[in-house]
Amino acid sequence: MSTLDRYILSAFLRIFGLVLVSLIGVILIVDFVEHIDAFVDQGLTPTLVVIYYFYNLPSFIDMSLPMSTLLATVFTLGTLNRNYEIAALKACGISLYRITRSLLWLGVFLTVFQFLFQNFLVMPFNHKNKQMAREYLKPVRTPTVLREVIRQDLNGNIVVFSQYFPKQNRGAEVAIYSFNDSTLQQRWDYVRMNWIDSLGVWEYKNGVQRTFSAGGEVAFEKLPEVGNVPLTLTPGDIEKEEIRPDEMNIFQLAKFIEKKRILGLNPRHWITDFHFKIAFIFTGFITIFLGISFALQGSRENLAPAVGKSIFALFIYYIFIMGGKKVGNSASFHPAYAVWAGNFILLFVGSFLFWRTSKR
Numbered sequence: 001m002s003t004l005d006r007y008i009l010s011a012f013l014r015i016f017g018l019v020l021v022s023l024i025g026v027i028l029i030v031d032f033v034e035h036i037d038a039f040v041d042q043g044l045t046p047t048l049v050v051i052y053y054f055y056n057l058p059s060f061i062d063m064s065l066p067m068s069t070l071l072a073t074v075f076t077l078g079t080l081n082r083n084y085e086i087a088a089l090k091a092c093g094i095s096l097y098r099i100t101r102s103l104l105w106l107g108v109f110l111t112v113f114q115f116l117f118q119n120f121l122v123m124p125f126n127h128k129n130k131q132m133a134r135e136y137l138k139p140v141r142t143p144t145v146l147r148e149v150i151r152q153d154l155n156g157n158i159v160v161f162s163q164y165f166p167k168q169n170r171g172a173e174v175a176i177y178s179f180n181d182s183t184l185q186q187r188w189d190y191v192r193m194n195w196i197d198s199l200g201v202w203e204y205k206n207g208v209q210r211t212f213s214a215g216g217e218v219a220f221e222k223l224p225e226v227g228n229v230p231l232t233l234t235p236g237d238i239e240k241e242e243i244r245p246d247e248m249n250i251f252q253l254a255k256f257i258e259k260k261r262i263l264g265l266n267p268r269h270w271i272t273d274f275h276f277k278i279a280f281i282f283t284g285f286i287t288i289f290l291g292i293s294f295a296l297q298g299s300r301e302n303l304a305p306a307v308g309k310s311i312f313a314l315f316i317y318y319i320f321i322m323g324g325k326k327v328g329n330s331a332s333f334h335p336a337y338a339v340w341a342g343n344f345i346l347l348f349v350g351s352f353l354f355w356r357t358s359k360r
Helices: 003-041 046-082 085-091 096-137 235-239 250-262 268-280 283-296 304-329 335-358
Strands: 146-152 158-165 170-180 183-196 201-212 218-222 226-229
Touching: 003 046, 003 096, 046 085, 046 096, 046 283, 046 304, 085 096, 096 283, 096 335, 146 235, 183 226, 250 268, 268 304, 268 335, 283 304, 283 335, 304 335
Parallel strands: none
Antiparallel strands: 146 158, 158 170, 170 183, 183 201, 201 218, 201 226
8 A cells, every 4th residue: 555545545544534433422412312211211231222322323323324435535635625735746646546546446345335334233133122111111012913924834834914913813815825945835824723722723704725736737726714724923923023124234135035935925115125125225326426526626725515515415315225125115216226226326416526626
């Protein structure tokens, strides 16, 4: 690494660390003020509050990274520009790309770091945090109905409840799938299933059985109007909380989506969430890329316009990516196109601004 790269990176990292710690502190204080009544009402001890924020810390860091990289880029290059160091480097024949190369590579590193950080630290800690919040901060309520509940029986069969009513221990539109490896062999569909507590069995009403042959033929059989379903699952197993899709990392979410597809369910919402998780990882690189141009345009003496433009650009990016997520959940566009549009637009704008800045 050259002396120039070390000089720019050291200046960047000093500002980045200061901004990151400051933003995390602000987020923590705001969150504490928002939840202090709940802490007091639920009688949480100081130890539990510390544990709660320990699980929140990776999420706070993840939230602060885009703004921290953006402001650190603007202040680092803006200061160098104000001190005429950028002008001196250009006078020596050093291009803008060479001056900012270390920051661009840092943006690539941040993208890889965010991918690993989000999937192996943020999401597991979020799951723990939400479990703790549900246990200590929110009153435990039995939901009226659970939708699209997917469970696996001890014999390996997949059981899907389109609707499950916990208070009545009753399922509606229930499907049971039997697989051999990844090949569907049999499927049972029941209009309704009720748990008979005295017998410890599930009773179905109005069921059909389908058997799938290797040649693609389907044998259809109507079952007796009432009968028992040989399941080892109990109502407690069905109501037992599993990791929720919005708390999964992208690897878990990909498996969840594939399971939904195999079972014939619509995974569009989670496909959108999958692309959103990946697209958001690139914010570190995008903010550095945009920050370079904003820092070196305009007045050397006043960085306020550059900071304002940068924050506005980040705000626009959030509108694009969050709006894309909403559009992706509808049937208007493919989820990937909707979510990734913001990234491509901002990268195009950043490339144009970088080219124009390099010509100055």
